[in-house]
Amino acid sequence: MTSPLLKIKHWQPIAQKHKVKDNSLLRAIAAYEKIPENKFDQRAKGLNQVAMLVLKLMDSKEAEADKLLQTHLEDMETACRFERGFIEEGRKEVIFGSAKTPPAKPAPANSRAMQPDCKPVRGKVPGPANHLLCDTHKHVLDVTAKVIIADSLEEYKKTHPAGGGKSSPATGGGPAYAAKKVIQDINNQKQKAEKLYNDIIKKFNSETKEALGPEGQKIRDELIKARKQAEESAKVIVNAANDLVKRKTGIDAAEGLKKLAEAAKPKFVSVEDLSKKATAWWNSD
Numbered sequence: 571m572t573s574p575l576l577k578i579k580h581w582q583p584i585a586q587k588h589k590v591k592d593n594s595l596l597r598a599i600a601a602y603e604k605i606p607e608n609k610f611d612q613r614a615k616g617l618n619q620v621a622m623l624v625l626k627l628m629d630s631k632e633a634e635a636d637k638l639l640q641t642h643l644e645d646m647e648t649a650c651r652f653e654r655g656f657i658e659e660g661r662k663e664v665i666f667g668s669a670k671t672p673p674a675k676p677a678p679a680n681s682r683a684m685q686p687d688c689k690p691v692r693g694k695v696p697g698p699a700n701h702l703l704c705d706t707h708k709h710v711l712d713v714t715a716k717v718i719i720a721d722s723l724e725e726y727k728k729t730h731p732a733g734g735g736k737s738s739p740a741t742g743g744g745p746a747y748a749a750k751k752v753i754q755d756i757n758n759q760k761q762k763a764e765k766l767y768n769d770i771i772k773k774f775n776s777e778t779k780e781a782l783g784p785e786g787q788k789i790r791d792e793l794i795k796a797r798k799q800a801e802e803s804a805k806v807i808v809n810a811a812n813d814l815v816k817r818k819t820g821i822d823a824a825e826g827l828k829k830l831a832e833a834a835k836p837k838f839v840s841v842e843d844l845s846k847k848a849t850a851w852w853n854s855d
Contacts, residue, residue, distance in 0.1 A: 574809050575649035576620060577603060588639040590632065595623040614657050621650040641799050645806055648833050652810060682718045684711055695723065697730055752831045756807050759838040760800070766845035767797055773852055789851055793844045800841050803834035 574580055581599055584590075602616040627633055628643045687706050690713050694703035700714040703723060710720040720726035774782065774790040782790065807830055 573649045573653050575646050575806060576617075576653060581646070584639070584642050588632070588636055588642075590627070590639070592627065592630075595620070595627060598623050610657050614654070617650060617653055617657065621647065621654075624650060638795070638799070644833070645803060648830050649806070649810075652830050684713075684716045684718060688718075695726065697726070701726070701730075752828060753808060756804055756831055756834065759835060760804055763797075763800060763838040763841040763845070766842050766849075767793065770845050770848045770852060774848065786851065789844070789848050793841070793848050796837065796840045796844050800834070800837040803837050807831055807834055 576599060578596065578600055581596060585593075585596060598616070598620045602613070602620050605612045605616050607613075624643055624647050628640065628647065633640045633643060684704075685707065688711060689705040690702035690711050691705045692702060695701045695710055700712055701719070702711050702713055703709075704711050704718075708722060709718050710723060710726040711717070712719045720729060771790070771793065774786065774793075777786070779787055810830055
């Protein structure tokens with residue numbers, strides 16, 4: 571499934587609205603959409619072409635003069651990096667069979683075999699996708715090696731402080747865990763920015779243009795624009811997180827999602843800063 575930001579229905583209206591003359595990117599996106607999901611080499615080549623044209627347009631004079639267009643292109647460039655992670659994960663799946671990540675390392679020497687009545691449950695252990703909590707006995711299992719690796723979740727956290735080895739805390743518990751954590755972080759950022767925004771925008775909207783004057787109107791317009799950009803980024807991240815869970819991919823894609831979220835954070839900070847600036851201006855009289 572191609573990222574929503576790398577589809578014709580996303581780019582075409584933006585290109586028309588911002589009067590982008592060069593249709594090379596539109597043609598590259600159209601070609602990329604037609605490549606089957608399982609043709610990884612072709613998809614990698616097509617994606618590289620899209621990414622190259624996005625970067626080229628980002629450096630153009632029309633993008634430099636149009637900040638909103640620049641923001642759209644930056645989001646698409648991030649989506650290209652995120653999409654590249656999905657393609658690499660697909661390659662791994664072909665190489666390693668049904669596994670979504672390379673084969674796990676052997677279980678520790680002091681581990682014990684899983685018991686017949688062990689019942690693994692997902693989403694409870696902050697570690698690799700193959701480390702699951704046993705609902706029956708409350709110990710931690712390595713379901714790939716079919717052994718018990720810790721007598722309790724507390725013991726596991728002490729012996730696996732980095733989230734279970736090289737899998738990285740960001741991907742601990744599998745794709746669903748990574749997606750949930752990123753969405754929580756973004757929602758926290760969004761709520762903080764929204765509170766500041768709503769408090770001041772109500773005051774600005776209660777006044778006429780004449781009462782605000784040129785400076786007040788400029789501050790309000792900048793604030794509304796920043797908030798819109800942050801909202802668009804939040805939607806992209808939520809879609810990407812849901813996509814990550816559907817694809818059930820591993821470390822590369824989860825890291826891509828994390829980078830996407832990190833790229834969006836400055837936009838929420840911008841809303842906060844502009845809200846504070848607007849509040850200071852409002853209270854200056």
